[in-house]
Amino acid sequence: MFYDEKPEQRLRFGDIIKGYIGITPVINVLDVDVRNCDFNIEVSYPEFFVVLTPCCSIEKKTLIIAPLERVLGSFFLNPYFVKDLTGINKKMTAEQSVSPNIFKSWSSEEREKRVSEEPHFALTEFFVYEKHDLLPEYEINMKDVENIKTKYYMVNFKKTFNIKCDLINKNGDFALKVLQLSLGSRNDLRDKIGSFYSSRPIEDIVEEAVK
Amino acid sequence: MSIFDEDKNIANITVEGTGDINPSNISKIFSYPFGQYEIKVALTEKNEFVGINEIKVNKSFLDYKNQSIQAGYHDVGQYYPE
Numbered sequence: 580m581f582y583d584e585k586p587e588q589r590l591r592f593g594d595i596i597k598g599y600i601g602i603t604p605v606i607n608v609l610d611v612d613v614r615n616c617d618f619n620i621e622v623s624y625p626e627f628f629v630v631l632t633p634c635c636s637i638e639k640k641t642l643i644i645a646p647l648e649r650v651l652g653s654f655f656l657n658p659y660f661v662k663d664l665t666g667i668n669k670k671m672t673a674e675q676s677v678s679p680n681i682f683k684s685w686s687s688e689e690r691e692k693r694v695s696e697e698p699h700f701a702l703t704e705f706f707v708y709e710k711h712d713l714l715p716e717y718e719i720n721m722k723d724v725e726n727i728k729t730k731y732y733m734v735n736f737k738k739t740f741n742i743k744c745d746l747i748n749k750n751g752d753f754a755l756k757v758l759q760l761s762l763g764s765r766n767d768l769r770d771k772i773g774s775f776y777s778s779r780p781i782e783d784i785v786e787e788a789v790k
Numbered sequence: 791m792s793i794f795d796e797d798k799n800i801a802n803i804t805v806e807g808t809g810d811i812n813p814s815n816i817s818k819i820f821s822y823p824f825g826q827y828e829i830k831v832a833l834t835e836k837n838e839f840v841g842i843n844e845i846k847v848n849k850s851f852l853d854y855k856n857q858s859i860q861a862g863y864h865d866v867g868q869y870y871p872e
Contacts, residue, residue, distance in 0.1 A: 651872055653870040654870065699862060
Protein backbone atom coordinates (compact mmCIF):
# COMPACT_ATOMS: atom_id res chain seq x y z
CA MET A 580 0.00 0.00 0.00
CA PHE A 581 1.64 3.20 -1.18
CA TYR A 582 -0.82 5.75 0.25
CA ASP A 583 -2.45 5.82 3.69
CA GLU A 584 -6.14 4.93 3.40
CA LYS A 585 -6.97 7.00 6.48
CA PRO A 586 -4.91 10.18 6.10
CA GLU A 587 -4.62 12.55 9.03
CA GLN A 588 -5.73 16.17 8.75
CA ARG A 589 -2.34 17.46 9.88
CA LEU A 590 0.56 17.65 7.48
CA ARG A 591 3.09 14.83 7.25
CA PHE A 592 6.39 14.42 5.41
CA GLY A 593 5.69 13.28 1.84
CA ASP A 594 2.07 14.52 1.71
CA ILE A 595 0.71 15.67 -1.62
CA ILE A 596 -0.89 19.09 -1.21
CA LYS A 597 -2.37 21.67 -3.54
CA GLY A 598 -3.03 25.41 -3.52
CA TYR A 599 0.54 26.69 -3.59
CA ILE A 600 2.65 28.43 -6.17
CA GLY A 601 6.13 27.53 -7.38
CA ILE A 602 8.78 30.22 -6.97
CA THR A 603 12.29 30.24 -8.45
CA PRO A 604 14.60 33.25 -8.10
CA VAL A 605 16.75 33.66 -11.21
CA ILE A 606 19.85 35.84 -10.87
CA ASN A 607 21.14 37.05 -14.23
CA VAL A 608 24.04 39.22 -13.01
CA LEU A 609 25.73 38.69 -9.64
CA ASP A 610 27.22 41.65 -7.83
CA VAL A 611 28.61 42.03 -4.32
CA ASP A 612 26.45 45.10 -4.06
CA VAL A 613 23.01 43.49 -4.08
CA ARG A 614 21.46 46.70 -5.43
CA ASN A 615 23.26 46.02 -8.72
CA CYS A 616 22.03 42.41 -8.99
CA ASP A 617 19.93 41.69 -12.02
CA PHE A 618 17.34 39.11 -11.10
CA ASN A 619 13.80 38.02 -11.67
CA ILE A 620 11.46 35.63 -9.92
CA GLU A 621 9.79 32.90 -11.94
CA VAL A 622 6.36 31.94 -10.70
CA SER A 623 4.73 28.68 -11.78
CA TYR A 624 1.41 27.04 -10.95
CA PRO A 625 1.85 23.26 -10.60
CA GLU A 626 -1.35 21.59 -9.47
CA PHE A 627 0.31 19.52 -6.76
CA PHE A 628 3.26 19.82 -4.38
CA VAL A 629 5.03 17.42 -2.04
CA VAL A 630 5.83 18.29 1.58
CA LEU A 631 9.54 17.73 2.21
CA THR A 632 9.75 19.13 5.74
CA PRO A 633 10.35 16.24 8.17
CA CYS A 634 7.18 15.55 10.19
CA CYS A 635 8.66 16.72 13.49
CA SER A 636 9.79 20.03 11.96
CA ILE A 637 6.43 21.08 10.50
CA GLU A 638 5.66 24.23 12.49
CA LYS A 639 6.09 27.99 12.60
CA LYS A 640 4.17 28.70 9.41
CA THR A 641 6.99 27.49 7.18
CA LEU A 642 7.11 24.52 4.85
CA ILE A 643 9.69 23.00 2.50
CA ILE A 644 7.98 21.79 -0.66
CA ALA A 645 8.74 20.70 -4.23
CA PRO A 646 6.38 20.43 -7.19
CA LEU A 647 4.90 17.05 -8.06
CA GLU A 648 6.05 16.51 -11.64
CA ARG A 649 5.41 14.17 -14.53
CA VAL A 650 7.84 11.27 -14.72
CA LEU A 651 10.52 11.09 -17.39
CA GLY A 652 9.74 9.17 -20.57
CA SER A 653 13.21 7.62 -20.40
CA PHE A 654 12.14 5.67 -17.27
CA PHE A 655 9.95 3.54 -19.54
CA LEU A 656 12.98 2.30 -21.50
CA ASN A 657 14.01 0.21 -18.50
CA PRO A 658 11.84 -2.97 -18.22
CA TYR A 659 12.51 -3.18 -14.47
CA PHE A 660 10.96 0.27 -13.98
CA VAL A 661 8.10 -0.46 -16.39
CA LYS A 662 6.92 -3.29 -14.12
CA ASP A 663 6.56 -0.83 -11.26
CA LEU A 664 7.90 2.69 -11.51
CA THR A 665 8.10 2.99 -7.72
CA GLY A 666 11.04 0.55 -7.97
CA ILE A 667 13.04 3.76 -8.57
CA ASN A 668 12.48 4.57 -4.89
CA LYS A 669 14.29 1.47 -3.65
CA LYS A 670 17.78 0.01 -3.77
CA MET A 671 18.45 -2.06 -6.88
CA THR A 672 21.19 -4.05 -8.56
CA ALA A 673 23.34 -2.52 -11.29
CA GLU A 674 21.56 -4.67 -13.86
CA GLN A 675 18.16 -3.35 -12.75
CA SER A 676 19.35 0.26 -12.84
CA VAL A 677 19.58 0.50 -16.64
CA SER A 678 17.96 -0.98 -19.74
CA PRO A 679 19.43 -4.28 -21.04
CA ASN A 680 20.88 -2.42 -24.04
CA ILE A 681 22.84 -0.04 -21.82
CA PHE A 682 23.96 -2.92 -19.61
CA LYS A 683 25.29 -4.84 -22.61
CA SER A 684 27.02 -1.72 -23.94
CA TRP A 685 29.30 -1.53 -20.87
CA SER A 686 32.73 -3.12 -21.18
CA SER A 687 33.06 -6.49 -19.45
CA GLU A 688 35.35 -4.86 -16.87
CA GLU A 689 32.82 -2.11 -16.07
CA ARG A 690 29.97 -4.60 -15.99
CA GLU A 691 31.90 -6.85 -13.63
CA LYS A 692 32.75 -3.95 -11.34
CA ARG A 693 29.18 -2.68 -11.20
CA VAL A 694 27.63 -6.14 -10.73
CA SER A 695 29.98 -6.87 -7.84
CA GLU A 696 28.56 -3.95 -5.87
CA GLU A 697 25.78 -4.31 -3.32
CA PRO A 698 22.31 -3.02 -4.30
CA HIS A 699 22.30 0.78 -4.20
CA PHE A 700 19.90 3.60 -4.91
CA ALA A 701 19.93 5.00 -8.44
CA LEU A 702 18.57 8.34 -9.64
CA THR A 703 18.90 9.66 -6.10
CA GLU A 704 17.19 13.00 -6.86
CA PHE A 705 13.87 11.36 -7.80
CA PHE A 706 11.08 9.75 -5.77
CA VAL A 707 8.14 8.33 -7.71
CA TYR A 708 4.53 8.56 -6.52
CA GLU A 709 2.24 5.61 -7.24
CA LYS A 710 -0.85 5.95 -9.44
CA HIS A 711 -4.01 7.12 -7.66
CA ASP A 712 -7.51 8.10 -8.76
CA LEU A 713 -6.99 11.60 -7.35
CA LEU A 714 -3.99 12.14 -9.66
CA PRO A 715 -4.94 12.87 -13.29
CA GLU A 716 -3.66 10.75 -16.15
CA TYR A 717 -1.33 12.39 -18.69
CA GLU A 718 0.48 11.40 -21.86
CA ILE A 719 4.24 11.29 -22.38
CA ASN A 720 5.60 11.86 -25.87
CA MET A 721 8.08 9.11 -26.70
CA LYS A 722 10.70 8.99 -29.40
CA ASP A 723 10.45 6.08 -31.89
CA VAL A 724 7.89 4.22 -29.74
CA GLU A 725 4.22 4.73 -28.97
CA ASN A 726 3.32 7.52 -26.53
CA ILE A 727 2.61 6.41 -22.97
CA LYS A 728 -0.36 7.30 -20.77
CA THR A 729 0.35 7.15 -17.06
CA LYS A 730 -0.75 8.37 -13.63
CA TYR A 731 2.66 8.02 -12.02
CA TYR A 732 4.22 11.26 -10.75
CA MET A 733 7.54 12.12 -9.14
CA VAL A 734 9.27 14.70 -7.00
CA ASN A 735 12.71 16.04 -7.92
CA PHE A 736 14.64 16.97 -4.76
CA LYS A 737 16.64 19.51 -6.76
CA LYS A 738 13.51 21.66 -7.08
CA THR A 739 12.87 22.09 -3.37
CA PHE A 740 12.01 25.52 -1.98
CA ASN A 741 10.60 27.16 1.11
CA ILE A 742 7.20 28.82 1.58
CA LYS A 743 5.49 30.66 4.41
CA CYS A 744 1.78 30.40 5.17
CA ASP A 745 -0.22 31.21 8.30
CA LEU A 746 -2.22 27.99 7.90
CA ILE A 747 0.86 25.83 8.52
CA ASN A 748 1.35 24.49 12.02
CA LYS A 749 2.27 21.19 13.58
CA ASN A 750 -1.12 19.78 14.59
CA GLY A 751 -3.66 21.92 12.80
CA ASP A 752 -6.03 20.75 10.08
CA PHE A 753 -4.87 21.30 6.57
CA ALA A 754 -7.72 21.47 4.10
CA LEU A 755 -5.60 21.42 0.97
CA LYS A 756 -4.04 18.04 1.67
CA VAL A 757 -4.68 15.53 -1.14
CA LEU A 758 -2.85 12.29 -0.26
CA GLN A 759 -0.72 10.95 2.57
CA LEU A 760 1.99 8.33 2.17
CA SER A 761 1.70 5.08 4.08
CA LEU A 762 4.24 4.54 6.84
CA GLY A 763 6.34 2.28 4.58
CA SER A 764 6.33 4.72 1.67
CA ARG A 765 7.23 7.59 4.00
CA ASN A 766 10.20 5.56 5.24
CA ASP A 767 11.21 4.94 1.62
CA LEU A 768 11.04 8.68 0.89
CA ARG A 769 13.13 9.41 3.98
CA ASP A 770 15.77 6.88 2.88
CA LYS A 771 15.81 8.16 -0.69
CA ILE A 772 16.14 11.86 0.17
CA GLY A 773 18.82 10.84 2.68
CA SER A 774 20.75 9.13 -0.10
CA PHE A 775 20.41 12.27 -2.25
CA TYR A 776 22.23 14.33 0.35
CA SER A 777 24.64 11.65 1.57
CA SER A 778 25.94 10.52 -1.85
CA ARG A 779 29.64 11.28 -2.02
CA PRO A 780 31.05 12.34 -5.40
CA ILE A 781 33.74 9.99 -6.69
CA GLU A 782 36.33 12.83 -6.85
CA ASP A 783 35.92 13.49 -3.10
CA ILE A 784 36.38 9.81 -2.27
CA VAL A 785 39.54 9.59 -4.39
CA GLU A 786 40.88 12.81 -2.86
CA GLU A 787 40.21 11.43 0.61
CA ALA A 788 41.94 8.15 -0.26
CA VAL A 789 45.01 9.94 -1.64
CA LYS A 790 45.46 12.08 1.51
CA MET B 791 58.13 -20.91 -7.16
CA SER B 792 55.96 -17.83 -7.50
CA ILE B 793 52.41 -18.44 -8.50
CA PHE B 794 52.56 -15.29 -10.57
CA ASP B 795 53.18 -15.17 -14.29
CA GLU B 796 56.26 -12.91 -14.28
CA ASP B 797 55.26 -11.10 -17.45
CA LYS B 798 51.64 -10.40 -16.62
CA ASN B 799 51.71 -10.40 -12.80
CA ILE B 800 48.70 -12.66 -12.95
CA ALA B 801 48.09 -15.91 -11.09
CA ASN B 802 45.51 -18.12 -12.75
CA ILE B 803 44.13 -20.72 -10.39
CA THR B 804 42.13 -23.43 -12.06
CA VAL B 805 39.02 -24.66 -10.32
CA GLU B 806 38.77 -28.44 -10.68
CA GLY B 807 35.47 -30.30 -10.60
CA THR B 808 36.00 -32.08 -7.29
CA GLY B 809 33.84 -31.97 -4.16
CA ASP B 810 31.73 -28.86 -3.91
CA ILE B 811 33.96 -26.89 -6.22
CA ASN B 812 32.18 -27.34 -9.46
CA PRO B 813 32.69 -24.74 -12.22
CA SER B 814 29.08 -25.21 -13.27
CA ASN B 815 28.08 -23.72 -9.88
CA ILE B 816 29.81 -20.45 -10.69
CA SER B 817 27.27 -17.73 -11.28
CA LYS B 818 29.42 -14.63 -11.07
CA ILE B 819 32.92 -13.40 -10.47
CA PHE B 820 33.34 -10.84 -7.68
CA SER B 821 36.31 -8.50 -7.97
CA TYR B 822 37.77 -7.84 -4.52
CA PRO B 823 40.62 -5.36 -3.97
CA PHE B 824 43.13 -6.57 -1.37
CA GLY B 825 46.13 -4.34 -0.78
CA GLN B 826 47.96 -4.01 -4.04
CA TYR B 827 46.20 -7.11 -5.40
CA GLU B 828 42.88 -7.62 -7.03
CA ILE B 829 41.32 -10.99 -6.22
CA LYS B 830 38.57 -12.37 -8.39
CA VAL B 831 36.33 -14.66 -6.37
CA ALA B 832 33.90 -17.10 -7.96
CA LEU B 833 30.44 -17.19 -6.35
CA THR B 834 27.30 -19.24 -6.81
CA GLU B 835 23.93 -17.69 -7.59
CA LYS B 836 23.30 -17.51 -3.81
CA ASN B 837 26.61 -15.69 -3.26
CA GLU B 838 28.29 -18.81 -1.80
CA PHE B 839 32.06 -18.97 -2.18
CA VAL B 840 33.22 -21.40 -4.88
CA GLY B 841 36.86 -20.50 -5.31
CA ILE B 842 39.44 -17.94 -6.32
CA ASN B 843 39.41 -17.40 -10.02
CA GLU B 844 42.30 -14.99 -10.47
CA ILE B 845 44.74 -12.82 -8.54
CA LYS B 846 46.47 -9.93 -10.20
CA VAL B 847 48.57 -6.97 -9.23
CA ASN B 848 47.11 -3.52 -9.60
CA LYS B 849 49.74 -1.38 -11.27
CA SER B 850 47.72 1.76 -11.76
CA PHE B 851 47.18 3.54 -8.46
CA LEU B 852 44.08 5.44 -9.53
CA ASP B 853 42.54 2.40 -11.18
CA TYR B 854 43.13 0.47 -8.01
CA LYS B 855 41.54 3.23 -5.94
CA ASN B 856 38.57 3.28 -8.25
CA GLN B 857 38.27 -0.48 -7.92
CA SER B 858 38.38 -0.36 -4.16
CA ILE B 859 35.92 2.44 -3.58
CA GLN B 860 32.21 2.60 -4.12
CA ALA B 861 30.25 5.79 -4.35
CA GLY B 862 27.25 4.18 -2.66
CA TYR B 863 24.84 4.79 -5.53
CA HIS B 864 24.44 3.69 -9.15
CA ASP B 865 25.75 6.50 -11.31
CA VAL B 866 23.27 6.07 -14.17
CA GLY B 867 21.63 9.52 -14.42
CA GLN B 868 23.16 10.07 -17.87
CA TYR B 869 20.99 7.24 -19.26
CA TYR B 870 17.75 8.98 -18.26
CA PRO B 871 17.58 12.29 -20.16
CA GLU B 872 14.70 14.66 -19.50
